[in-house]
Amino acid sequence: MRVCLWFFVVVIVFGFGDGKNADQRLRTERISGSAGDVLEDNPVGRLKVYVYELPSKYNKKLLQKDPRCLTHMFAAEIFMHRFLLSSPVRTLNPEEADWFYTPIYPTCDLTPTGLPLPFNSPRMMRSAIQLLSSNWPYWNRTEGADHFFVVPHDFGACFHYQEEKAIERGILPLLRRATLVQTFGQRNHVCLNEGSITIPPYAPPQKMQAHQIPLDTPRSIFVYFRGLFYDVNNDPEGGYYARGARAAVWENFKNNPLFDISTDHPTTYYEDMQRAIFCLCPLGWAPWSPRLVEAVVFGCIPVIIADDIVLPFADAIPWEEIGVFVAEEDVPHLDTFLTSIPPEVILRKQRLLANPSMKRAMLFPQPAQPGDAFHQILNGLARKLPHDRTVYLKPGQKVLNWTAGPAGDLKPW
Numbered sequence: 462m463r464v465c466l467w468f469f470v471v472v473i474v475f476g477f478g479d480g481k482n483a484d485q486r487l488r489t490e491r492i493s494g495s496a497g498d499v500l501e502d503n504p505v506g507r508l509k510v511y512v513y514e515l516p517s518k519y520n521k522k523l524l525q526k527d528p529r530c531l532t533h534m535f536a537a538e539i540f541m542h543r544f545l546l547s548s549p550v551r552t553l554n555p556e557e558a559d560w561f562y563t564p565i566y567p568t569c570d571l572t573p574t575g576l577p578l579p580f581n582s583p584r585m586m587r588s589a590i591q592l593l594s595s596n597w598p599y600w601n602r603t604e605g606a607d608h609f610f611v612v613p614h615d616f617g618a619c620f621h622y623q624e625e626k627a628i629e630r631g632i633l634p635l636l637r638r639a640t641l642v643q644t645f646g647q648r649n650h651v652c653l654n655e656g657s658i659t660i661p662p663y664a665p666p667q668k669m670q671a672h673q674i675p676l677d678t679p680r681s682i683f684v685y686f687r688g689l690f691y692d693v694n695n696d697p698e699g700g701y702y703a704r705g706a707r708a709a710v711w712e713n714f715k716n717n718p719l720f721d722i723s724t725d726h727p728t729t730y731y732e733d734m735q736r737a738i739f740c741l742c743p744l745g746w747a748p749w750s751p752r753l754v755e756a757v758v759f760g761c762i763p764v765i766i767a768d769d770i771v772l773p774f775a776d777a778i779p780w781e782e783i784g785v786f787v788a789e790e791d792v793p794h795l796d797t798f799l800t801s802i803p804p805e806v807i808l809r810k811q812r813l814l815a816n817p818s819m820k821r822a823m824l825f826p827q828p829a830q831p832g833d834a835f836h837q838i839l840n841g842l843a844r845k846l847p848h849d850r851t852v853y854l855k856p857g858q859k860v861l862n863w864t865a866g867p868a869g870d871l872k873p874w
């Protein structure tokens with residue numbers, strides 16, 4: 462019965478090679494009002510950023526030791542540094558800066574298998590902040606409130622990959638006044654400060670570009686997902702990993718012909734996404750999964766399964782309009798829910814997704830391009846200006862506690 466319904470949808474909406482429908486499908490649509498326009502803002506002239514000069518042990522040396530840091534999903538911390546060095550928003554005069562940036566790569570410490578280890582990050586951060594607070598007057602002026610840090614780790618500046626431990630640690634005390642640019646985004650969570658900027662994870666732009674297929678290829682897959690359903694090593698029951706959403710997808714739909722889901726990662730993965738109407742994004746705690754980026758870039762409607770998530774650049778990207786949101790507890794009804802979305806709603810989402818500004822905002826290309834994720838970060842920082850007067854402390858006034866936090870974090874780095 463469902464299969465029949467699905468073929469009905471395919472024929473009326475996607476028309477299998479019908480030229481008129483193909484044209485209609487390719488037309489892009491802009492959202493009137495703020496959202497669509499904000500994405501195209503040009504940050505140049507709206508803010509000035511001062512880039513501190515730090516010894517290379519905080520950045521370049523780490524990268525030399527492990528060049529894989531340039532390709533893993535948290536590589537934005539490195540590319541943002543490179544981008545700022547040659548950006549027209551950079552100022553060499555700290556007196557005129559609106560924002561201060563500290564070039565530090567706290568995530569560039571990888572296990573042999575390439576997973577980032579956050580254990581040294583707190584000491585490294587503390588060491589860098591000590592250095593800049595004693596060599597420049599700007600840190601003490603606000604204790605970091607006009608400084609931003611790129612901290613794209615699992616739980617951002619909580620610097621631990623296990624949620625329980627991350628919550629116990631909280632945001633590194635010295636970073637509590639700073640603006641944090643991070644992939645972690647979960648409402649009402651101690652690891653997300655109000656005023657943080659949530660960014661997409663890094664996904665390799667050239668590689669994705671190389672797998673583009675013709676835009677008028679029919680989307681003959683209804684629902685697509687590739688990835689793990691269970692974290693067999695840490696969580697065999699599946700209740701913790703992605704909060705059970707992935708396990709629920711598998712158990713309910715592994716035999717459903719509308720669902721093209723599997724743990725196998727085929728060489729045609731990117732092409733398949735361009736042949737799919739819906740791409741599942743069971744994101745768990747954070748938009749750090751590259752799946753969200755891939756779905757947007759390949760025009761596959763992201764089905765976001767992550768209660769209380771804060772999505773990347775949510776004040777600029779109209780996620781509600783381009784994506785579909787499914788509550789974690791509603792995963793067992795995904796099939797009914799997705800098949801009952803009216804064709805015209807699907808078509809509108811596809812037209813919005815076809816808008817190049819959405820795709821650009823999700824990527825960190827080399828070299829940078831107007832409207833890309835680097836520019837969205839700058840736009841986010843510009844929208845926070847001017848700084849409230851209360852961020853400037855009175856001479857001698859201290860707010861941060863330099864001795865708070867686990868004893869291990871206070872050791873020199």
Ligand SMILES: *[C@@H]1O[C@H](CO)[C@@H](O)[C@H](O)[C@H]1NC(C)=O
Nearest residue numbers: 594595596597598599601859
């Ligand atoms: C900033 O404050 C710290 C500690 O409170 C102090 O050690 C440092 O010398 C101050 N920096 C400047 C540039 O005055």
Ligand SMILES: *[C@@H]1O[C@H](CO)[C@@H](O)[C@H](O)[C@H]1NC(C)=O
Nearest residue numbers: 634861862863864865866867
């Ligand atoms: C700073 O934190 C330490 C450790 O938690 C605490 O013992 C100390 O009282 C705090 N200092 C102030 C001034 O709050």
